[in-house]
Amino acid sequence: MPLWTFFGLARGKATTNWPRGDGDNGQAGGLGMPRYHPERCKADCDDCVGACLPGAIRLRPQGQGGPRLELDYGRCVACRLCTEVCADGALTPSADWAFGVRSREDLRWTEAVGSAPAQRLKGAIHAAFGRSLHVRHVDAGSCNGCESELQALNNPFYNLHRLGVFFTPSPRFSDLLLVTGPVTYTMREPLLETYRAMPEPRWIMAVGTCAVSGGVAGGGYACAHGLDGILPADVYLPGCPPNPAALIEALLMLLQRAPQRVKGGRLVD
Amino acid sequence: MNGAEQRILSVRELTAACEDLLRHGGRMQMAYGWFPQEGAPPELCYLASPAQGRFVLWRCRLQAGDEVPSLARISPLLGWYEREIHELCGVSFASHPEPHPLVLHEGAQAVLPPLDTRRAPQQALQFQPEPWRLPEVAGKDVQLLPFGPVRADVVESAQFVFVYIGEAILHFHPRLFFKHRGMEQRFRGLSPMLGTVLAERVSGVGSVAHGLAFCQALEAAAKCAVPPRARWLRVLLAEMERLYNHFHYLGHLCHTTTLKVGEAEGKWLEERVKQLNARLTGSRFLSGLLCPGGLRRDLDPAGLSDALEALRHEFAEYIERLERTNSHVDRLMTTGVLSRQAAFDQGATGPVERASGLDRDLRRDHPYAAYADLPLMVAVRDAGDAHARMQVRASEIDASFALIQRLLLLLPDGPVRADCRPLAKSEGLGWSESPRGSLYYAIHVDEHGRLERVKIKSPSFSNWRAFPLTVHDSNMMDYAINEASFGLTIAGCDR
Numbered sequence: 001m002p003l004w005t006f007f008g009l010a011r012g013k014a015t016t017n018w019p020r021g022d023g024d025n026g027q028a029g030g031l032g033m034p035r036y037h038p039e040r041c042k043a044d045c046d047d048c049v050g051a052c053l054p055g056a057i058r059l060r061p062q063g064q065g066g067p068r069l070e071l072d073y074g075r076c077v078a079c080r081l082c083t084e085v086c087a088d089g090a091l092t093p094s095a096d097w098a099f100g101v102r103s104r105e106d107l108r109w110t111e112a113v114g115s116a117p118a119q120r121l122k123g124a125i126h127a128a129f130g131r132s133l134h135v136r137h138v139d140a141g142s143c144n145g146c147e148s149e150l151q152a153l154n155n156p157f158y159n160l161h162r163l164g165v166f167f168t169p170s171p172r173f174s175d176l177l178l179v180t181g182p183v184t185y186t187m188r189e190p191l192l193e194t195y196r197a198m199p200e201p202r203w204i205m206a207v208g209t210c211a212v213s214g215g216v217a218g219g220g221y222a223c224a225h226g227l228d229g230i231l232p233a234d235v236y237l238p239g240c241p242p243n244p245a246a247l248i249e250a251l252l253m254l255l256q257r258a259p260q261r262v263k264g265g266r267l268v269d
Numbered sequence: 270m271n272g273a274e275q276r277i278l279s280v281r282e283l284t285a286a287c288e289d290l291l292r293h294g295g296r297m298q299m300a301y302g303w304f305p306q307e308g309a310p311p312e313l314c315y316l317a318s319p320a321q322g323r324f325v326l327w328r329c330r331l332q333a334g335d336e337v338p339s340l341a342r343i344s345p346l347l348g349w350y351e352r353e354i355h356e357l358c359g360v361s362f363a364s365h366p367e368p369h370p371l372v373l374h375e376g377a378q379a380v381l382p383p384l385d386t387r388r389a390p391q392q393a394l395q396f397q398p399e400p401w402r403l404p405e406v407a408g409k410d411v412q413l414l415p416f417g418p419v420r421a422d423v424v425e426s427a428q429f430v431f432v433y434i435g436e437a438i439l440h441f442h443p444r445l446f447f448k449h450r451g452m453e454q455r456f457r458g459l460s461p462m463l464g465t466v467l468a469e470r471v472s473g474v475g476s477v478a479h480g481l482a483f484c485q486a487l488e489a490a491a492k493c494a495v496p497p498r499a500r501w502l503r504v505l506l507a508e509m510e511r512l513y514n515h516f517h518y519l520g521h522l523c524h525t526t527t528l529k530v531g532e533a534e535g536k537w538l539e540e541r542v543k544q545l546n547a548r549l550t551g552s553r554f555l556s557g558l559l560c561p562g563g564l565r566r567d568l569d570p571a572g573l574s575d576a577l578e579a580l581r582h583e584f585a586e587y588i589e590r591l592e593r594t595n596s597h598v599d600r601l602m603t604t605g606v607l608s609r610q611a612a613f614d615q616g617a618t619g620p621v622e623r624a625s626g627l628d629r630d631l632r633r634d635h636p637y638a639a640y641a642d643l644p645l646m647v648a649v650r651d652a653g654d655a656h657a658r659m660q661v662r663a664s665e666i667d668a669s670f671a672l673i674q675r676l677l678l679l680l681p682d683g684p685v686r687a688d689c690r691p692l693a694k695s696e697g698l699g700w701s702e703s704p705r706g707s708l709y710y711a712i713h714v715d716e717h718g719r720l721e722r723v724k725i726k727s728p729s730f731s732n733w734r735a736f737p738l739t740v741h742d743s744n745m746m747d748y749a750i751n752e753a754s755f756g757l758t759i760a761g762c763d764r
Binding site: 003005007014027028029030031081084093138140143145147148149150151152169182184186187189190191194217219220221222 | 388392462466467471531547552553554594758
């Protein structure tokens with residue numbers, strides 16, 4: 001054991017300074033949600049609609065104003081097929097991954113950014129928890145991708161503890177219910193039981209596109225459409241899976257220590 | 270079916286065929302049912318792997334009133350497949366040795382079985398939770414510990430029941446399939462490209478292995494040749510996936526033996542491979558690249574060779590220190606022993622079976638992508654314990670590093686995508702050796718070139734079946750170590 005400590009110390013610090021200062025967020029090269037440029041969209045084409053497995057892109061019904069496409073980033077699994085079939089460059093690949101929002105509406109693309117007021121959190125979370133948060137995670141039928149990234153939060157690079165956020169085994173000690181997966185018929189009741197076992201005030205976060213909207217697995221004979229209609233989420237974080245930096249930003253956003261960066265379906269800063 | 274020989278059998282011939290296969294050193298790989306004709310009884314498909322030569326798919330078209338024999342007494346690994354077919358396709362197997370619910374939980378009701386094509390795809394199961402029937406164990410001081418489905422830490426959902434006295438586990442009963450998403454049914458009606466997107470999301474940490482097996486099954490159905498550069502780059506993706514999974518495994522194993530610095534170092538290695546993945550492909554899980562016919566776009570592996578060489582040096586020191594740490598190794602040796610016979614009979618696969626002395630690896634035995642052109646060292650150990658399972662994975666990391674360096678040296682130029690359209694009513698079998706073992710996709714295409722039935726055989730489905738055998742009669746303190754040493758996923762198993 002002393003040997004491990006010695007070599008560990010000799011190797012130096014692996015933890016990033018991010019999100020403070022000029023720290024590395026570790027996501028170089030990673031691609032995220034596609035960007036939408038309605039002015040390039042041609043009037044006689046719906047290739048992207050057919051290329052979208054979870055139905056995140058739809059044609060707006062005729063007669064309604066606004067751009068031709070309805071985009072819902074809460075359904076997007078970032079497969080980037082739409083950017084490959086779009087011949088006009090109306091949908092382009094991007095590195096946008098910081099998609100945590102307080103209101104589900106902010107994941108739908110709108111022309112006028114920031115017209116809807118940001119939803120107020122129920123209760124003053126900052127007063128209640130200051131700088132610390134205890135999280136109970138429930139896997140409601142995920143593909144294990146979200147778990148892999150949640151587990152990565154405690155690796156030496158992200159080292160979530162430094163930000164005062166801890167995963168806790170018991171729902172009795174937790175402030176936040178963090179849900180992954182589309183909610184299978186068998187996990188619905190254990191999920192609700194976990195929620196009921198939490199003391200108030202308590203918050204809910206839907207992590208991953210499956211938990212936000214059902215994703216590619218939602219519907220069918222075994223799955224619901226994520227938390228939709230089951231529990232009200234305070235923060236939605238789509239992604240397939242959301243990367244560890246996106247998870248950290250969303251957690252800090254819940255604690256009002258970081259701003260919401262997506263409004264009307266796009267990054268605004 | 271393209272990709273495998275075919276043999277048409279009647280229900281009466283099944284038993285003799287299975288006995289004959291086992292007598293000659295072969296092994297069953299999987300079984301599934303599907304409905305080739307709406308309203309008619311299903312067809313059963315059994316995938317057999319003879320000791321020599323190609324896979325053989327036995328096909329048995331059922332007639333109304335047929336009594337189907339259970340083969341689980343001859344080949345125990347078929348027990349779970351038969352139970353799954355019973356629940357998802359409504360076929361009953363006569364005198365099944367373990368006639369209990371498996372995939373669909375007690376209280377789940379379906380008027381038509383979930384895979385019956387007459388059923389509306391969005392129709393949800395009726396579910397009224399019912400108590401779970403457990404084997405009765407009685408005696409002085411016997412205690413029952415149900416654990417899960419929501420467990421400590423960030424882990425996947427499953428329930429485990431321990432019947433124990435003090436430290437000693439008398440009986441262990443895992444209850445899986447809390448995460449059954451009905452993924453096989455979700456493929457129905459999709460185009461091949463959208464099917465690939467879905468296959469990549471069956472098991473997140475096996476995106477490449479699943480996507481690859483799916484694409485290869487479609488390519489077999491379409492009889493399409495993948496360009497050389499794409500085949501080589503597919504090997505690169507598959508081996509990068511093996512690296513980050515195995516590093517995670519080593520770190521997690523340290524977590525269970527409370528070797529904290531060892532855990533941090535293993536997971537730091539994993540994180541760096543994931544960051545390399547993102548730089549190489551745009552995805553930390555290497556998804557969004559595979560497509561039927563090759564790759565969606567070309568890759569530029571500049572700088573990868575040096576980065577991996579640096580990791581290899583660190584890994585060499587890391588594994589040497591692990592092997593010299595008695596407090597770690599002592600907890601692994603003789604823990605969770607899986608005998609060679611049990612591994613074979615119950616269908617254990619991947620590093621688990623190779624640690625129990627079974628020398629099998631699809632990359633070498635049934636080469637795909639560019640594995641036939643590359644040197645591959647298959648690690649085998651005989652002890653069958655947690656330590657052997659760790660050693661097999663450590664050797665596989667070495668082999669992956671060597672393989673990738675050679676691949677980067679010899680990577681051919683050229684296109685990465687060929688046109689691939691499956692013909693109407695075509696069928697194909699595809700496979701890959703995922704970090705956890707053998708993975709099969711069997712695909713039936715409908716008359717419009719869309720997916721009709723997709724069967725997924727995941728390695729964790731096989732290894733979860735073998736795992737409880739190593740827990741009975743062990744002790745509580747070793748359980749977490751033993752479970753970690755199997756390196757199982759639940760998403761892959763439950764689908």
